[in-house]
Amino acid sequence: MGNTGRVSSTTPRFAALAGVAAAAAAIGTAELVAALTGPRSSPLVAVGGVVVDTVPEPVKRFGIEVFGVYDKVALLVGTALLLGGFAALLGVLASRRLTVGLAGIVVLGGIGATAALTRADADAADVLPALLGAVVGGAALWAFVAGPLELDPWPWASPSPTGPPAAAGPAVAAHDPDSRRRFLTGIGAVLGVATVGGVAGRWLAGRQGVSAARESVTLPAPVSPAPPVPAGAELTLPGLASYVTSNRGFYRIDTALVVPQVDPKSWQLRIHGRVRNPLTLSYTDLLARPMVERYVTLACVSNEVGGNLIGNARWLGVPIRELLDEAAPLDGADQVVGRSVDGWTCGTPTAVLRDGRDALLAVGMNGEPLPVQHGFPARMVVPGLYGYVSACKWITELELTSFADFDAYWVPRGWSAQGPVKTQSRIDTPRPRNRPAAGPVTVAGVAWAQHRGIDRVEVRVDEGPWQEARLASTVSVDTWVQWSWQWQATPGEHTLQVRATDSTGETQTGEPRDVAPDGATGWHSVTLTVG
Numbered sequence: 045m046g047n048t049g050r051v052s053s054t055t056p057r058f059a060a061l062a063g064v065a066a067a068a069a070a071i072g073t074a075e076l077v078a079a080l081t082g083p084r085s086s087p088l089v090a091v092g093g094v095v096v097d098t099v100p101e102p103v104k105r106f107g108i109e110v111f112g113v114y115d116k117v118a119l120l121v122g123t124a125l126l127l128g129g130f131a132a133l134l135g136v137l138a139s140r141r142l143t144v145g146l147a148g149i150v151v152l153g154g155i156g157a158t159a160a161l162t163r164a165d166a167d168a169a170d171v172l173p174a175l176l177g178a179v180v181g182g183a184a185l186w187a188f189v190a191g192p193l194e195l196d197p198w199p200w201a202s203p204s205p206t207g208p209p210a211a212a213g214p215a216v217a218a219h220d221p222d223s224r225r226r227f228l229t230g231i232g233a234v235l236g237v238a239t240v241g242g243v244a245g246r247w248l249a250g251r252q253g254v255s256a257a258r259e260s261v262t263l264p265a266p267v268s269p270a271p272p273v274p275a276g277a278e279l280t281l282p283g284l285a286s287y288v289t290s291n292r293g294f295y296r297i298d299t300a301l302v303v304p305q306v307d308p309k310s311w312q313l314r315i316h317g318r319v320r321n322p323l324t325l326s327y328t329d330l331l332a333r334p335m336v337e338r339y340v341t342l343a344c345v346s347n348e349v350g351g352n353l354i355g356n357a358r359w360l361g362v363p364i365r366e367l368l369d370e371a372a373p374l375d376g377a378d379q380v381v382g383r384s385v386d387g388w389t390c391g392t393p394t395a396v397l398r399d400g401r402d403a404l405l406a407v408g409m410n411g412e413p414l415p416v417q418h419g420f421p422a423r424m425v426v427p428g429l430y431g432y433v434s435a436c437k438w439i440t441e442l443e444l445t446s447f448a449d450f451d452a453y454w455v456p457r458g459w460s461a462q463g464p465v466k467t468q469s470r471i472d473t474p475r476p477r478n479r480p481a482a483g484p485v486t487v488a489g490v491a492w493a494q495h496r497g498i499d500r501v502e503v504r505v506d507e508g509p510w511q512e513a514r515l516a517s518t519v520s521v522d523t524w525v526q527w528s529w530q531w532q533a534t535p536g537e538h539t540l541q542v543r544a545t546d547s548t549g550e551t552q553t554g555e556p557r558d559v560a561p562d563g564a565t566g567w568h569s570v571t572l573t574v575g
């Protein structure tokens with residue numbers, strides 16, 4: 045170095061570095077504190093959660109398109125990058141006027157603390173990660189910009205304007221040759237400690253999860269077991285979705301940036317609102333009740349035609365109908381709002397829950413306690429309705445109200461209050477990347493119309509005549525069904541299409557419609573080359 049020109053040109057970059065290090069110190073501290081106050085009080089997670097929930101007007105369309113399929117990691121990384129940019133700017137501002145930089149940190153801390161307070165079930169301690177983070181971040185900024193680690197000379201410390209620029213001698217003389225090394229070592233140390241602290245905080249928070257509590261649960265045997273899966277339900281073809289979806293393979297959709305960790309010991313389900321007899325059940329109360337086990341196919345309203353946001357599992361639980369009968373809904377209570385511990389809500393017609401179908405307050409999935417991501421300790425599963433109006437995970441309340449009085453989470457965000465599943469069908473094999481040889485080719489897939497049942501599936505090639513596929517067997521009308529069709533494939537490019545007819549006689553419409561506001565329509569098409 046020793047060249048004043050180079051010093052002054054690199055200094056803003058060092059100042060930006062100081063800002064980023066200060067922000068890292070703040071975030072690392074916040075994550076560490078959040079290990080005590082709960083992962084949702086982490087400012088990154090809390091701010092991300094507010095972003096997910098608010099979906100401001102210009103972003104609304106985008107929000108609707110990515111309904112539920114938020115890339116959570118991308119959101120957190122995006123927030124961190126934005127924060128990094130802002131922090132760099134703060135560093136530069138602080139190098140001119142420390143108070144401006146510190147004020148910026150106070151604003152960031154305030155945003156984090158406010159966001160944490162808006163989360164469902166927040167308590168006063170949830171402001172601590174953001175506030176303590178801001179204190180540590182502010183101290184770091186001061187240390188690098190005006191304190192012991194200050195880089196010497198900062199631009200404002202350069203020789204007085206009266207001194208000839210070429211005669212930078214005094215500044216160079218006053219320059220502490222160790223300051224740059226001290227500064228950079230300090231930055232490195234702060235970034236290192238902040239990273240270790242942040243990772244440790246995340247790790248500690250993860251250890252407080254409920255996996256151990258979940259593993260120690262013994263589920264009761266059902267008084268009414270699921271009917272056995274008939275041998276003919278599983279065609280076992282490569283590429284074809286299996287009739288029963290594994291827990292690991294089951295799609296996951298929710299707005300939760302961190303998976304809620306609900307301790308079954310303190311968990312309660314309140315059934316309240318417009319009922320004659322409000323009830324509160326503990327997890328033990330729930331497990332003591334007679335359980336039924338049923339196969340039900342769950343689908344997301346955001347599932348595009350041909351998409352895979354659908355799965356079929358064996359759910360163990362208590363019929364919601366029985367719980368409602370005990371609570372005795374009052375006249376006009378036509379909506380049951382399921383409310384999750386994280387504040388998410390869905391609204392289900394009371395009549396649907398009481399019409400005799402196997403709507404379950406589920407505690408088990410495919411013979412295991414519900415996986416944490418799928419709603420442990422308890423969730424709703426309602427055959428025939430999309431998940432966003434029925435499948436509340438981490439449920440803690442069933443509130444009887446009316447559709448006129450309450451809009452559940454997705455309704456003000458542009459989705460229909462009513463969400464019956466639409467009849468749909470999908471071609472799983474062959475796929476475009478397959479290049480089958482000419483001759484016999486098995487075309488196969490799944491079709492669903494939960495709670496109505498599928499009567500017929502038809503396939504056509506190159507918009508020729510519709511030809512009836514063979515339906516596999518199913519457990520009940522509440523699950524999807526596999527289908528297959530033998531194709532005498534000829535060389536060249538071909539387009540396969542599928543459509544299903546449900547047991548009411550209604551054939552799936554070919555009109556392509558978007559997933560919003562109440563589920564996609566249209567025929568799944570697969571174009572591929574033979575030979």
Ligand SMILES: Nc1nc2c(c(=O)[nH]1)N[C@H]1C(S)=C(S)[C@@H](COP(=O)(O)O)O[C@H]1N2
Pocket residue numbers: 112294295296297298299300342343344345384385386388417418419430431432435436437438
């Ligand atoms: N608490 C909570 N429950 C929720 C959601 C949510 O965002 N939060 N999403 C719903 C939606 S849109 C669907 S499709 C199903 C998905 O359930 P899964 O993740 O177990 O497949 O959960 C429903 N239950």
Ligand SMILES: [Mo]
Pocket residue numbers: 112297343344345346430431432
């Ligand atoms: Mo969904």
